[in-house]
Amino acid sequence: MTVREDAGAVEPRKRKRVTIADIAERAGVTSGAVSFAVNGKRGVSDATRARILDVANELHWRPSHAAQTLMGKNAETIGLVLSRPEEVIGEEIFFAKFIAGVQSVLSQRGYSLQLQMAADIASEISIHENWIADGRVDGVLVLDPRVDDPRVRALAGLEYPTIVVGGEVETETVRSVHVDNGGSMRLIVEHLFALGHRRIAYVTGDQSFWHIQQRMDAFAEFCIDNGVWGHTLAGNFDPAIAKDATKRLLASPEPPTALVYDSEVMAIAGMSTLAELGVAVPADVSLVSWEDSTTCQVLHPTLTALNRDAVTLGKIAAAEMLQLLAHEPVEQPPVEAAIVQRESTAPPR
Secondary structure, eight states: OOOOOOTTOOOOOOOOOOOHHHHHHHHTSOHHHHHHHHTTOSSSOHHHHHHHHHHHHHTTOOOOHHHHHHTTOOOOEEEEEEOSOHHHHHHOHHHHHHHHHHHHHHHHTTOEEEEEEOSSHHHHHHHHHHHHHHTOOSEEEEOSOBTTOHHHHHHHHTTOOEEEETOOOOOSSEEEEOOOHHHHHHHHHHHHHHHTOOEEEEEESOTTBHHHHHHHHHHHHHHHHHTOEEEEEEOTTOHHHHHHHHHHHHTSSSOOSEEEESSHHHHHHHHHHHHHHTOOTTTTOEEEESSOOHHHHHSSSOOEEEEEOHHHHHHHHHHHHHHHHTTOOOOOOOOOEEEEOOTTOOOOO
16 A cells, blocks of 8 residues: 655645734734733733733743743742653652652642653753753652762752752752661561561662662672671563562572562562572562552552552652742651562572
8 A cells, every 4th residue: 555645745834933022013002011011010001901911822832941031930830850760660650659659749838749750861951951041841850869960060060059869969949858778678678577588688779879789788788797698680671681680589599588679569479480490479488568559558469568658759859849948957767668568578498
């Protein structure tokens, strides 16, 4: 089957942005009169103001972010860029819960969340710079901080309001929401240790992330202090890599009796791999997911998980940002975490 192109077809033109001059021409007034009208200033009669606003609505005019910034107005928007792979963002429940928490607080104060995805850190920094130059956001949330994070350095250099979730940076314009990753990891390994496990493996997320390094340090420290054989492999939050790591661990002469995964997506991939290998959960090996989700509750066997309130974490980040914009201190409530034991963990044979 062939498709013939219409030689007379014309590509649709990109809609031109409506300007104050366009409104002035349609309404038969000066650009100055339009500026007075749309900004609620004196200088035009009520009738003229009404006519100008009617024309602005007809033309679907929207104020320029840059122009509002020059006039000293806030964008009433907070920016968040996610630079994880799109399949990870789409599959991990943490992001949906965190964003819901952020938006619930912002919306109460009339603020919006500007959300964008980036391929890498350099792209994320570029997006931040463009937002700031255009006056599109009043502040920026940063997730997944790295050691000596270039995003935080750039935002601090611009002296722009920034909240780093899980960071440790504190300056006049940069605050951090503190997360006890070490304490949460100890909850997991203490649970497995209490069951009798002495050979535990940890399949990590992206090891360049500061919070993953904190978890790795706590895992290693616990194993050393308690005489536990501990092994760490990178999973990068990728289910395919997690499956490969699981196969490698189970192929060792003395395989671990318990596996810890840095996300529920990797844990589910690990559980699938164990089923393919004929390894029973929890009879042969116990499994723990760092993140909890509804899926963890309906798997067979159900999956033991660390339950931490990502919605509350988002609310804390948003509240911290609003306080920073108001130049006010804020007392951060703790983000609670707990182990929810289900069928995937049991004493080793």
